Amino acid sequence: QVQLQESGPGLVKPSGTLSLICAVSGGSISKSNWWTWVRQPPGKGLEWIGEIYYSGSTNYNPSLRSRVTISVDKSKNQFSLKLNSVTAADTAVYYCARRGVIDDNWFDPWGQGTLVTVSS
Amino acid sequence: DIQMTQSPSSLSASVGDRVTITCQASQDITNYLNWYQQKPGKAPKLLIYDASNLETGVPSRFSGSGSGTDFTFTISSLQPEDIATYYCQQYGNPLPLTFGGGTKVEIK
Numbered sequence: 001q002v003q004l005q006e007s008g009p010g011l012v013k014p015s016g017t018l019s020l021i022c023a024v025s026g027g028s029i030s031k032s033n034w035w036t037w038v039r040q041p042p043g044k045g046l047e048w049i050g051e052i053y054y055s056g057s058t059n060y061n062p063s064l065r066s067r068v069t070i071s072v073d074k075s076k077n078q079f080s081l082k083l084n085s086v087t088a089a090d091t092a093v094y095y096c097a098r099r100g101v102i103d104d105n106w107f108d109p110w111g112q113g114t115l116v117t118v119s120s
Numbered sequence: 121d122i123q124m125t126q127s128p129s130s131l132s133a134s135v136g137d138r139v140t141i142t143c144q145a146s147q148d149i150t151n152y153l154n155w156y157q158q159k160p161g162k163a164p165k166l167l168i169y170d171a172s173n174l175e176t177g178v179p180s181r182f183s184g185s186g187s188g189t190d191f192t193f194t195i196s197s198l199q200p201e202d203i204a205t206y207y208c209q210q211y212g213n214p215l216p217l218t219f220g221g222g223t224k225v226e227i228k
Contacts, residue, residue, distance in 0.1 A: 046164065046207055048217040061216040074207075095163055105211045106154045108175075110163035 002027040004096050004111035011051040012090075012118050022096030029072060030054045034099040035079045036107060037070060039092040047092075051099060052079055082088060086118045122146050122210055126220025132228045139195040141206055141223045148188050149212030155184055155193045158222075159204045165205075168193065195225075203227060 008020035022035065029035065036051040045063040050060035052070045060068050069082040083090060093115050123146040133139050143153065151171040156164035166175050168184035171191055181196045194204055208220040 045222045046209075046219040048219070059215050063216075097163075099211075105152070106166050106169045106171075107156070107164070107209070108166040110165075113163050 002109055003099060004098065004109055006094060006096050006111045006114040008114060008116070010115060010117060012116060013087055013120055014086075014087055014118055016086055016092075018081070018086050018090060018116055018118070018120075019087060020081045020094055020114065021078050021118070023076075023078045024098075025077070029077045029079065030042070030074055032101045034059070034100050034101060035072065036097045037072075037081045038095045038097060038107065038110075039090075040095070040113075041089075041092045049081065049083075049094075053101075058061075088118050090116070091118045121151060121216055122163045122212055122214075122218055124208055124210055124218050124220040126208055128145045128223060129221060130203075130224040130226065133198050134228045135198055135200060137198045139198050139202075139225060141193040141195055141208075143186075143191045143193070143208035143220045145191070145210055145212070147212070149210045151187050152210055152212040153186070154209045154211070155182075156209065157202075157204045158207065165189045175224050198225070198227070200227060210217060 003025045005023045012018045034051040037049040052058045067084050072079045093113040095113045097110040125144045153171045155168035158164040167178050172184045183194045185192050205222045205224045207222050
């Protein structure tokens with residue numbers, strides 16, 4: 001079955017760019033799915049960041065749209081997240097997840113999550 | 121945005137108790153609602169999809185109901201392993217996808 005694994009720096013300086021990769025294994029990223037990023041600040045709830053279809057079509061949370069880019073690399077079976085101009089408020093555990101397109105419109109599976117701290 | 125108001129934010133119950141969590145959407149989302157369980161340090165896990173469908177492998181003591189704007193999640197007999205935070209999540213139109221604020225369930 002499909003498994004997801006996040007990777008990337010755990011520490012980013014304020015005003016810098018947060019960059020994460022989600023590697024997809026056990027299935028092709030080119031199937032009919034939305035590949036999604038969700039984050040969770042320490043001790044707080046879940047926030048949907050955005051998602052990408054394998055064709056490159058994207059949806060972003062309006063609250064983050066101006067700073068977010070999600071891209072897909074079909075050759076490496078992975079997708080990535082870039083969040084620029086970060087502040088301490090962007091400190092969170094970042095999860096990648098799969099969301100179905102028609103009949104399975106939920107987040108499953110999820111990656112294990114990776115903590116990104118924004119600090120100088 | 122469609123706002124999801126989840127209540128209570130926390131609860132304490134005894135083993136064997138019936139536990140109920142509610143989620144109210146700010147507009148009609150038909151049955152476009154999912155429920156997740158998150159244990160400390162772990163990713164969320166899907167329990168209920170489309171408001172009332174139990175995910176494969178999830179114990180039958182978990183259930184969901186509701187449609188439109190009002191939804192309920194129930195644990196019929198609370199077990200020690202159910203200690204977690206539970207989240208509702210809507211996928212109605214328009215985007216963005218949004219989550220409820222979470223309910224932390226503890227054992228009394």
